[in-house]
Each structure stands twice: as C-alpha cells, then as structure tokens.
Amino acid sequence: MTAQHLEDDGPLIPQPAMTREALRDAVRRIDMAHLAEFDRECHAAFDRAAETGAINPLRFFLIKWATHVAIHRWPARAAALREAERAAGDPAATEERFRAAMETSSRILAEAQREIGQ
Template sequence: MPELTPDALRAAVARIAPSRMPALTQHLFEATTHAQQTQSLAPLRAFVHSWAVFVAIERHPTRAARLRELERLVDVGEEEPAEAIAEIRTIRAAAEAEAGL
C-alpha cells in the first residue's frame, strides 16, 4: 500500500489502473481548487481517502472484480440488493483498514 499522499497515490494508480489517471488528475485539481477556495484541507483529505480505498481494492484483482460484479448487480436491480450492498460495505471497510483509514 502506498503512502497516503497525492504523489504516492498517483504513482500507484498509474501502475495498477492507468486508465483511471484522467479521473484522478481531475479529482486532484478539483480538490486542490476547493481547498484553496474554502481554506480547508477537507477536500484534499477526501481525495486521499477516495483514492487510497481505490488503490487498496484494485491491488487485489479478485477483490476488484468481485466489487465490480456486486455494483453491477445493484445497478441492474434484478434481485434484492441488500446482500450485495452488505458485501460492498465489507469490501470497502477492508480496503479502508488496509489503507490505514
């Protein structure tokens, strides 16, 4: 797991999910701008939290694939989503713990 800094997270995303680099760059720009406007670090903390969880999930391809499948099940709404939502929460909680959040 990389350090919880924008540069370290950027390097990790470039390595494990390069297609997500434009989204990360845009999110960082928006977070930085908002932080300056509000004179608050909260937007940057939210950026770090979001991308740290993403990296923690994507570092494990099986876990990432399972999360995408669960999200697909919830999105299509073909069956009761409660179990899928509970498992999504479990995956995200494990990723937060792995990232030290």
C-alpha cells in the first residue's frame, strides 16, 4: 500500500523523526519497494556499530534514510530526481543537459538535507 497523493501536491506524509522506527514506518508508507533495503542497511549499520564501538554507522544510516524520506514524501520531487539521475546517466546527453541534471540533483538533495536539519 502507498500513501495517496494530495491534491495540492503537498507531501504525502510529514517528515518523521530521525529514528529507526519512524523512518521505517515512513518508508513502508511511501516507498515500500525500498523497505527490504532499509532493513538490510539497518542491520548492517547496527552490526558495524557493535563491531567498532562507534555510533557513526548508525548516524550515517539515519541521515541517509531521513534524506530518502524527505525526497520521496514529495512525489514531484522524487520524480524530478529520478529524471535528473536518468539524464545525468545518459551517455548521449549534451554537456548542458548533464549540467542541468546535476544542478537539479544537487538542489533536491540540498532541500532534503535542510528538511532533516543537516
């Protein structure tokens, strides 16, 4: 099941807290296709943190997935990022198209980072 798109092109859900449980629920609601990847990366981050005694693996995991949710909770933003990634990876793209795609990707990632407080 996916969240319904709002008529005013607003976010599908509010930005969740940067916790494992809140982010997992958000991914389940708006991007179910990535839930297994979320779970795998969560377990790997926990294992790395336990092995090293450092919290950085957990922090990086939370930042990555909070950013993912910040992007995907806005359908138009997620679609624009997918298009920019496609254009940037197109070997036939002109230099101008490539630069525009990279600028779009950078802008979207910066917006998402601001939303999560990074």
